[in-house]
Amino acid sequence: MQLYNTLSAKERAALIEQAGEDRLTLSFYKYAQIGNPELFRNHLFVAWDAMDVLGRIYVAHEGINAQLSVPAKRFTEFKAFIDDIYFLKNVRLNIAIEQDNKSFLKLKIKVRPKIVADGLQDETFDVTNKGMHVDAEKFNQLIEDPDTVLVDMRNHYESEIGHFKNAVTPDVDTFRDSLDIIENDLKDHKEDKKLVMYCTGGIRCEKASAYYKHKGFKQVYQLEGGIIEYARQVKAKGLENKFLGKNFVFDHRRSEQISNQVIxxxxxxxxxxxxxxxxxxxxxxxxxxxxxxxxxxxxxxxxxxxxxxxxxxxxxxxxxxxxxxxxxxxxxxxxxxxxxxxx
Structure with a gap:
């Protein structure tokens, strides 16, 4: 049974050009209890390889984190497949703002200790006890509240090209670096301030929101679907766009234009x-x-x-x-x- 790539990135790019068919770049994540990540990984590889799905996917006991390129004509088939997995049924799919048929050129599904590396060794930390999800409209209201502290949960190279107005942007290289820094900076405001967080697609915020609740923060919120979903809702609902610049993405595109500012x-x-x-x-x-x-x-x-x-x-x-x-x-x-x- 083939459980690995047989084509190089160059060969795959040539095939995509020859096919001349549209592909969709999307992402999703889900925290869940996966008993045998290796078996689940193999199941996904066999099914997605047959659908010509490409991308970078991490599977762990705590869930799945996927960034994918799916043939547009097979999207319905792909959606039906993931809906048939009990903990992925109706999972939110973040469709990229800007599409590129060559956003991914290989199918890489890796088993990892965690889907988001956090450096935490706390057995009492429950990642499913997350903060309150808010949509773009509620998010815009919250970040104008003087009692709100808005925190960017991404790394320095991501926030440098784009971030929300008045956001705290920690100068960190990794997600794990930011957790203790933010907690220390806000330790005196665990009860009186609203802690509002955002990231690219929501996965880092979800873990961070659960972590800060575990650490005693009383009012914890996260932007549902991250910057990707925010940009979609702003356009669909005619809301004010409070994001400045570009959204860094982890594929060959490297970024998506969210606003016209170059910051x-x-x-x-x-x-x-x-x-x-x-x-x-x-x-x-x-x-x-x-x-x-x-x-x-x-x-x-x-x-x-x-x-x-x-x-x-x-x-x-x-x-x-x-x-x-x-x-x-x-x-x-x-x-x-x-x-x-x-x-």
Whole structure:
């Protein structure tokens, strides 16, 4: 039984182009008690591979977190399949604001200890005892309340290109880093302030809302469906859009335009820009913001050192990035002294 990809990303991209058919980029998550994540993972892979579903999916004892690309013509079949899984019936599907047929080029379903890494070892923490979900309209009302503290539960590179007006945006690299920081900053307001949180699609907020309730916060709210669903509701209901800039997404698109403001700047020259790229040097692969002018000047690299490396023969480049020590430097998110204008 095939339980792995047989095509490279390049081969899959060519097939998608040849097919010339629309695909839907979507995401969903669900906290649930999964007894055998490995068996569940295999069940999903067999079914979704047959439907030509692509994406990045994490399965754990605590639930599932999925970001997917589904052939539009097979969406009904896909929806029927997940509705047939008891804990996924009628799960909210966050349809991407901006569609791209090549948002995902492989089907990767991985079993993980948790669907959202939190670093918590608290056996009494109940992730299903979550805060109150609010829609876009109620969210807009809450964040104008002087007794509300609005917190962005995403990482620094996400909030840098887009966030809600007046939001607290912790300068953190991971979700687990933000939990203790926020609790400490708000420890004196567990009863008198409304704690309102948001993230990309809702999954981090859901865990955070349960965690802060567990820690004694009395008024805990989360934006249902995250920024993705907020943008959909704002458009559908004609509401005021209080989000500034772009929403960072974890696929080949890297972001979705939510409003026209450009609130970030190029990390190399300081000009207004909110386009994330990866350094062309594969041994670096640094994620950073780069304008078109700097991309041309720097050959799509983050530094002159990386420019020198990509001029080397491929075998020499491959040798330079070999080894655990070097690989640990890859996939850093905008944390580098070579970036002069990183806030």
């Amino acid at each position: 970030a700047r190029c990390h190399q020259c300081g000009e207004p820009c909110d386009t994330h790229v990866n350094c062309a040097n594969e041994a670096c692969h640094l994620l950073f913001i780069q304008c078109e002018s700097c991309a041309k000047k720097m050959n799509n690299c983050c530094s002159t050192d990386c420019q020198d490396i990509i001029k080397l023969p491929y075998d020499e480049q491959k040798r330079l990035r070999a080894g655990k020590k070097n690989s640990n430097k890859i996939f850093k998110k905008g944390r580098s002294p070579v970036l002069k204008f990183k806030v």
